[in-house]
Amino acid sequence: MKLRTLSASLMLAGFGLVSQSALANISDDVIRIGFITDMASVYSDIDGPGGIEAARMAIADAGGEINGKKIELIFADHQNKADVAAAKAREWFDQQKIDMLMGGTNSGVNLALAGIAAEKKKVFMAVGAAASDLTGAQCSPYTAHWAYDTVALARGTGSAIVKAGGKSWYFLTADYAFGHALERDTANVVKAAGGEIKGQVRAPLNSSDFSSFLLQAQSSGAQILGLANAGGDTINSIKAANEFGIGKTMKMAGLLIFINDIHSLGLNVTQGMQFTDGWYWDQNDETRAWAAKFEAKIKRKPSMVQAGDYSAVSYYLQAVKATGSDDADTVMKWLKSTKINDMFAKNGYLREDGRMVHDMFLMEVKKPSESKGPWDYYKQLAVLPGETVYTTLAESTCKLIKK
Amino acid sequence: MITIFGIPLQAFLGQLLLGLVNGSFYAILSLGLAVIFGLLNVINFAHGALYMFGAFLAWMGMSYFGLNYWVMLALAPVLVGLFGIVIEKCLLKHLYKLDHLYGLLLTFGITLLMEGLFRSFYGVSGQPYSTPEALRGATNLGFMVLPNYRAWVVVASVVVCFATWYVIERTRLGALLRAGTENPRLVEAFGVNVPLMITLTYAFGVALAGFAGVLAAPILQISPLMGSNLIVVVFAVVVIGGMGSILGAIVTGLGLGIIEGLTKVFWPEASSTVVFIIMAIVLLVRPAGLFGKEK
Amino acid sequence: MNRQALGYILFAVFLAAIPMLGIYPIFAMKIMCYALFACAFNLLLGFTGLLSFGHAAFLGSAAYASGHAIKAWGFSPELGILYGVAIAGVLGVIMGALAIRRSGIYFAMITMALSQMVYFYFLQAKFTGGEDGLQGVPRGVLFGLIDLKNDLNLYYLVMALFVLGYFIIWRTVHSPFGQVLKAIRENEPRAISLGYDVERFKLLAFVLSALLAGLAGSTKMLIFVSATLSDATWQMSGLVILMTLIGGLGTLVGPVLGAFIVVMLENKVGDFGAAMTKLTGVEWFQRLGESVTIVIGLIFVICVLAFRRGVVGEVNAWLEKRKGLSTQA
DSSP, X not given: OOHHHHHHHHHHHHHHHHHHHHTOOOOSSEEEEEEEEOSSSTTTTTSHHXXXXXXXXXXXXXXXXXXXXXXXXXXXXXXXXXXHHHHHXXXXXXXXXXXXXXXXXXXXXXXXXXXXXXXXXXXXEEOSOOOGGGGTTTOOTTEEXXXXXXXXXXXXXXXXXXXXXXXXXXXXXXXXXXXXHHHHHHHHHHHHTTOEEEEEEEEOTTOSOOHHHHHHHHHTTOSEEEEEOOHHHHHHHHHHHHHTTGGXXXXXXXXXXXXXXXXXXXXXXXXXOEEEESOOTTSSHHHHHHHHHHHHHHSSXXXXXXXXHHHHHHHHHHHHHHHTOOOHHHHHHHHHTSEEOSSSOSSEEEOTTSBEEOOEEEEEEOOGXXXXXXXXXXXXXXXXXXXXXXXXXXXXXXXXXXX | OOEETTEEHHHHHHXXXXXXXXXXXXXXXXXXXXXXXXXXXXXXXXXXXXXXXXXXXXXXXXXXXXXXXXXXXXXXXXXXXXXXXXXXXXXXXXXXXSOHHHHHHHHHHHHHHHHHHHHHHHOSSOBOOOOOGGGOSEEEOSSOEEEHHHHHHHHHHHHHHHHHHHXXXXXXXXXXXXXXXXXXXXXXXXXXXXXXXXXXXXXXXXXXXXXXXXXXXXXXXXXXXXXXXXHHHHHHHHHHHOTTXXXXXXXXXXXXXXXXXXXXXXXXXXXXXXXXXXXXXXXXXXXXXXXXXXX | OOHHHHHHHHHHHHHHHGGGGTOOHHHHHHHHHHXXXXXXXXXXXXXXXXXXXXXHHHHHHHHHHHHHHHHHSOOOHXXXXXXXHHHHHHHHHHHHHHHTTSOHHHHHHHHHHHHHHHHHHHHHOTTTTGGGOBOOOOOOEETTTEETTSHXXXXXXXXXXXXXXXXXHHHHHXXXXXXXXXXXXXXXXXXXXTXXXXXXXXXXXXXXXXXXXXXXHHHHHHHHTOBOGGGGSHHHHHHHHHHHHHHOTTOSSHHHHHHHHHHHHHHHHHHHHXXXXXXXXXXHHHHHHHOHHHHHHHHHXXXXXXXXXXXXXXXXXXXXXXXXXXXXX
């Protein structure tokens, strides 16, 4: 192999690498927020570019600067790969000197990011992720898990439905860690509330056809079909359930549903479904006003995650302003001692283990006749106070909690 | 209640029937792959993306032009076929003289391109598509309630598969095709326009994929990723069946659909891998595939 | 000392100096891992002529195996890496034995299907953490002496492993064994007629390739202290094919350059899209920037059609032509 070829390759590589570092901006007079989320793949509608916009709105509403220091937002697409996200986060911490890291959708990614933020001792706000482990076994003093988690969803939906009479359950579970966790958390709640689990079937992730699993569910004779899956799997299973008339003998309980899923499926297919959500655009004037501003830019109503992004960034900026510092320990201390009450969260507070506990809501999907237009999909059945649905401190597996 | 292996007979038969429905998709898709491979010696990795394209066309026809399901069932395969002609004439043609692997790599690149583009414009949550009026509702077969649409899928697939098999194995056109596979030069010497035949064959193969896409539209959420979930399984089906055999592709597709359906009952966690396990076994015992011929 | 050796020594010096040059070490380490992965893959494709569409299985299994060994069983980093490599090797023997029964395109499809099986296993196995991935693996202390939490120390370990892996490949290619592989690539029937047990050679090449891919996987796991499902997907298999293709099939340096190009691409396509949008005012470039998939697909198509020899291959061909012309004149 020619020396010339080798040296040509070498020069090319060299220039590339050096330019890479030259582009790195090292500046400490800027409050820099780094946001990593799924921009183009399975979870991009729930968070994605809409989430970025929500964060921008929060920065704008805070005035764009704090005590003379500009606020800057940088973002990246993790493409649902934890290693892409981790590499980007490391680079941002080491080279771009970000002050706060935000995690969008995808639990695996968020767990990885939490670890890195803890290593670098910087604030990490997990908004889009569902994994309760973020404030459990893998908790950290720098993680704030803002919007929701699997336990809250399970407890909210599970206990509400059992109370309303849905005592016998059958689970259709996505066969991976997240699905199992969702099933386990809900099953525990159902049993504790006096209900009965008739059985479960584990479907491989990204199954295209659920008909066979649904038939098994139907033949179990249970009243409630618990959908312990997310994203495309949820959508496909609901569609198939509708086709096979499962709705005639069982009621469907979605354990992780976003308004984008309902929008995608349509009310015909989803009407009557009950689930827990952390926020809905049509709850009160405040939410409606914010949602209208969001819709003007993104042409869609916001999801709980996107509203959560706005709230998380707002509160971070408030913390920085109030304490006059972007030191992570100081900011976290302030956040954990402040009431969180804004457009997104009601009766909220940030716990020692990083869990932002706030009211959740039991929702039911409207019938097509009850809906006045696109995105008018939910009726709120009940308010679920945070303490009743999130993991209690006594149960917590987080090492930071002294028992 | 009669039980088979501990499962009530009713449920068992129900699952068998559902497996047949899935098998129909496998059959059409592997048929298209087999046809393309037989004549062009190209593994059309883009088959999954083209299947997705067919489904999207059905949705686009409905949403943008108000064209109903039946129109799109006929139109979408034609459009996909035309697109296939473009791919073949502009891109694939240049690779015939080279190692076959380049064809696979090219179609792999096309898959990424198509999926990326659709994802970029339409997101991934998927588009809803409703079952056509005439096929709504379900029939109570006694042992299960079968949605009419699924019955239609089986019927349509079997008809199309049988028609394809008949054309290829029993008509003069098919004979020319098969001869062209064996010895293109000789066939060309007889005055047959082989390049045109190749182009049309590719178009037909991908039109089959588009057809399967339209069939799938009311059942699954139409998402840019629907093809990639399916394509690897279809590859395994084709390897098991033995490539180059039309009948092999059809029978294997249907058979594996049924086996997969049964696995979902007895051992659900394994249902996504059972096809690959069978592939491994077949490879050990009969490397050429069940219906294949060692070349 | 001949010019080739000189070139390599210069490059090694450059590698060693990277942290001093202000280049982000994690980024450079990532490139080295992928470069090793691509070189291992190239051993199979470029030198033996076997296209494996399932090489991600080796990257992923080694990453998970060594990650699990270190995190759950308390292995030290060097033992963890060895364990990961060994697992990849065992997988290589199994997959190779099955796949080699067929050739050409069938071989590719079988490797793809088998690696899908491996992927599904990882998806469901408890120890992998499924979608969440295996996180928070402690980097540990190498040989009881060198603390790997320090990025700089880790950098030199990764560099050493990369050089080692590359050297193994270089040595293999320039050996009688390597010559037989090339013969198999060029004309398998003739190699058989010359009396070589072609199946055994192919299997050996396959396993060697798997072992080195495993080394890349274990090393990558240490850098990012995690192992995730994306290491074992067919998209990753496709990515390594692209790296080798862009860089230059059948050349030694090609895959290294290809890995560099692809990783830079993945990182920079977002910035590129934003820049192009500002430049041309065409909103669509922003979209392009957000989708790495589109760009990779496009490059794949272009490469296969017009750029099959890859960067290094084209450069070599151009140099040959110039030499040819100058000796004619």
